[in-house]
Amino acid sequence: MNFDLTDEQEHVRRSVREFAEGEILPHVLEWDEAQKFPQEEMRRKMADLGWLGVLQPEEFGGAGMGYIEYAIIIEELARVDPALALSVAAHNSLCTGHLAIAGSAEQKAKYLPMLTQGECWGAWGLTEPGAGSDASGTKTVAVEKDGGWLVNGSKNFITNASYAGLCVAVAVTDREKGNKGITAFLFEKGMPGFGPDKKENKLGMRASDTASVVFSDCQVPSANMVGNRGEGFVDAMKVLDGGRISIAALSVGCAQGAYEAAIRYSKEREQFGKPISSFQGIQFKLADMATEIEAARLLTYQAAAMKDAGRGVTKQSAMAKLYASEVSVRVSEEAIQIHGGYGYIKDYPVEKFWRDSKLLTIGEGTSEIQRIVIAKRVLNQG
Ligand SMILES: Cc1cc2nc3c(=O)[nH]c(=O)nc-3n(C[C@H](O)[C@H](O)[C@H](O)COP(=O)(O)OP(=O)(O)OC[C@H]3O[C@@H](n4cnc5c(N)ncnc54)[C@H](O)[C@@H]3O)c2cc1C
Numbered sequence: 001m002n003f004d005l006t007d008e009q010e011h012v013r014r015s016v017r018e019f020a021e022g023e024i025l026p027h028v029l030e031w032d033e034a035q036k037f038p039q040e041e042m043r044r045k046m047a048d049l050g051w052l053g054v055l056q057p058e059e060f061g062g063a064g065m066g067y068i069e070y071a072i073i074i075e076e077l078a079r080v081d082p083a084l085a086l087s088v089a090a091h092n093s094l095c096t097g098h099l100a101i102a103g104s105a106e107q108k109a110k111y112l113p114m115l116t117q118g119e120c121w122g123a124w125g126l127t128e129p130g131a132g133s134d135a136s137g138t139k140t141v142a143v144e145k146d147g148g149w150l151v152n153g154s155k156n157f158i159t160n161a162s163y164a165g166l167c168v169a170v171a172v173t174d175r176e177k178g179n180k181g182i183t184a185f186l187f188e189k190g191m192p193g194f195g196p197d198k199k200e201n202k203l204g205m206r207a208s209d210t211a212s213v214v215f216s217d218c219q220v221p222s223a224n225m226v227g228n229r230g231e232g233f234v235d236a237m238k239v240l241d242g243g244r245i246s247i248a249a250l251s252v253g254c255a256q257g258a259y260e261a262a263i264r265y266s267k268e269r270e271q272f273g274k275p276i277s278s279f280q281g282i283q284f285k286l287a288d289m290a291t292e293i294e295a296a297r298l299l300t301y302q303a304a305a306m307k308d309a310g311r312g313v314t315k316q317s318a319m320a321k322l323y324a325s326e327v328s329v330r331v332s333e334e335a336i337q338i339h340g341g342y343g344y345i346k347d348y349p350v351e352k353f354w355r356d357s358k359l360l361t362i363g364e365g366t367s368e369i370q371r372i373v374i375a376k377r378v379l380n381q382g
Pocket of ligand 1: 090094125127131132156158160202210363364365367368369
């Protein structure tokens with residue numbers, strides 16, 4: 001067992017850190033307040049660095065890296081700005097991930113390079129107003145028409161939806177078949193009857209776009225079916241197995257950013273004639289934070305390494321996502337406590353880490369859903 005990263009992986013970490021501290025850090029609060037980041041500029045820059053096609057092979061314009069490198073990239077982006085990391089994770093794991101898992105050779109050749117080369121952002125639509133944790137409650141419907149499919153319905157809470165060029169979304173094609181009657185389709189920006197709708201005004205992750213998408217008599221060619229008819233739900237679950245590793249990594253990065261801010265502040269701030277870091281009450285908090293972050297990172301890298309080894313990761317990625325996201329909330333809350341009143345104001349970064357962290361216990365399956373997934377596996381029920 002070897003816990004050391006390779007030189008190449010360390011290099012990836014250093015380059016993401018340098019980019020994040022140089023190009024993102026100076027704007028984090030501004031983007032949070034504006035509820036957007038310069039998506040075109042960031043898309044171009046991050047595509048040049050390979051971060052919009054991390055896991056895809058070079059033949060499709062990707063960086064050909066593995067999940068460990070992917071986790072490092074998301075972690076380092078989140079250490080500075082979890083919101084930007086969320087948009088990058090949704091692009092890589094969800095939209096691109098679904099096409100990579102289930103797309104045909106023609107679809108991969110045509111669409112993967114658009115995503116990996118940063119021609120457009122990708123979005124992924126599973127959630128609907130009436131179908132959140134229970135994705136089998138999908139109401140969006142696709143009916144065969146004129147050799148293609150007529151899609152009606154909507155998705156909500158979709159990351160990158162306002163400006164995504166490609167969106168993979170699921171719809172019911174055979175209602176009587178339940179989960180096995182759900183099919184995925186690829187929607188392209190500009191298709192008549194398809195487009196973004198209400199943008200959400202959020203507690204955290206504010207710079208990351210979250211909006212609804214609407215399908216109104218949208219005629220989709222049959223060539224845009226992703227995967228086999230009736231396999232959209234199962235494929236979506238596979239997509240989430242990988243996606244949850246990225247949310248775990250995002251959680252580790254978010255916690256790390258808050259923790260480092262707390263360490264810095266505890267050494268600078270003096271009360272009772274001493275730096276507050278000299279008080280055991282503060283030291284114990286920092287010790288717990290450091291320990292929990294390390295445990296979360298190990299779970300995350302373990303899931304990533306298993307995924308790279310081609311092993312099943314449903315339980316491991318749910319464990320990593322569950323634990324890391326809850327650590328992220330706890331650590332960022334303690335970071336505020338260590339900052340006292342200053343932690344509550346926007347001159348310091350910790351309030352934003354705390355606001356951002358909460359999404360991590362909700363998106364790509366809530367903590368309760370992760371516990372259900374884990375319990376099923378430990379009880380051999382699925
Ligand atoms: C910022 C943001 C970005 C997102 N991005 C995307 C995206 O890109 N694509 C996408 O498809 N979705 C996205 N989502 C949606 C997200 O995945 C859902 O919000 C999440 O799965 C929960 O669904 P829900 O909000 O409908 O909550 P609900 O399912 O209504 O859950 C409400 C509460 O009930 C609990 N609960 C539900 N069922 C059970 C059960 N069986 N046992 C115990 N407790 C249960 C939940 O854990 C939760 O606490 C995003 C959400 C947000 C907020």
